[in-house]
Amino acid sequence: MLKKRSLSFYLLLIFFCLFVLFLYGPIIAIVLLSLQGPDGQLMFPVRSFGVYWLGQVFQEQRVGNFVEPFKRSLTLGLLVTAIAIAVSVPAAMAFRSRFRGASVILYLTIASLIVPSVLVSLGIGILFQVMGWPTNWFSSGLGAHLTWTVPFAFLIMLGVFNRFDPSYEEAARDLGASGVKTFQEIVLPLIAPSLIGITILGFTLSYDEFTRTSLVSGQDNTLPLEVFGMTTNVTSPALYALGTLTTIFSFAMIAIAYSGYRIYSQRQRGG
Numbered sequence: 001m002l003k004k005r006s007l008s009f010y011l012l013l014i015f016f017c018l019f020v021l022f023l024y025g026p027i028i029a030i031v032l033l034s035l036q037g038p039d040g041q042l043m044f045p046v047r048s049f050g051v052y053w054l055g056q057v058f059q060e061q062r063v064g065n066f067v068e069p070f071k072r073s074l075t076l077g078l079l080v081t082a083i084a085i086a087v088s089v090p091a092a093m094a095f096r097s098r099f100r101g102a103s104v105i106l107y108l109t110i111a112s113l114i115v116p117s118v119l120v121s122l123g124i125g126i127l128f129q130v131m132g133w134p135t136n137w138f139s140s141g142l143g144a145h146l147t148w149t150v151p152f153a154f155l156i157m158l159g160v161f162n163r164f165d166p167s168y169e170e171a172a173r174d175l176g177a178s179g180v181k182t183f184q185e186i187v188l189p190l191i192a193p194s195l196i197g198i199t200i201l202g203f204t205l206s207y208d209e210f211t212r213t214s215l216v217s218g219q220d221n222t223l224p225l226e227v228f229g230m231t232t233n234v235t236s237p238a239l240y241a242l243g244t245l246t247t248i249f250s251f252a253m254i255a256i257a258y259s260g261y262r263i264y265s266q267r268q269r270g271g
Contacts, residue, residue, distance in 0.1 A: 034240035053241040069226035080206040084153040092157035117211035136218035144212040
């Protein structure tokens with residue numbers, strides 16, 4: 001017999017459904033408005049269904065385009081992710097041993113996340129101006145993104161290594177493994193799930209970053225800046241289509257990362 005549910009269960013279920021609708025309702029609305037024919041408009045009701053505007057994303061818009069900014073954001077996201085991992089892992093490993101100035105470095109890292117993003121962008125812009133360096137999306141934009149992604153990656157890895165059992169490494173060294181071999185065979189497989197998480201988080205933070213890039217991108221916009229600039233000029237469902245493709249791209253990144261982790265785990269167990 002089915003167990004009788006209490007009234008609180010149904011109330012909590014309704015609350016949960018409303019919460020999910022609140023999270024994904026805007027995405028669903030954007031997807032529906034992007035799947036329109038050439039006569040599509042910016043609001044409901046949908047006149048006709050089709051994929052016309054999905055193709056228009058890759059065409060030149062009335063003001064600007066989406067393809068080149070997407071390439072810039074993709075390049076920045078991949079580069080920022082690689083640098084964040086390369087910096088955060090050894091930095092967190094260094095914090096496993098107490099050293100002079102560790103607290104100052106930690107507080108400075110946290111302060112980078114607390115300071116308003118627009119002030120960080122302004123400070124980087126002033127620094128480049130004083131040094132006589134031109135601001136552009138690849139140099140000053142990269143620095144702005146790193147002030148956002150590296151602290152997050154470092155704090156995550158710091159928590160990972162705080163729970164890391166050093167006896168595994170000691171056992172490997174007792175068996176004659178070198179420091180590099182110990183890291184490759186013991187440490188890296190154990191922290192692999194966290195590295196995948198940092199990869200997804202770092203790329204997402206960089207790909208979506210707007211405020212810290214707003215004053216230091218130079219003449220060439222990243223995708224968020226291009227979208228913001230088009231909101232007052234593009235009066236077509238092309239913006240909705242871009243949101244749909246970006247959502248698909250984000251879910252694809254998560255699926256690829258998860259699949260890669262599963263394959264890596266199976267190979268580890270098989271080995």
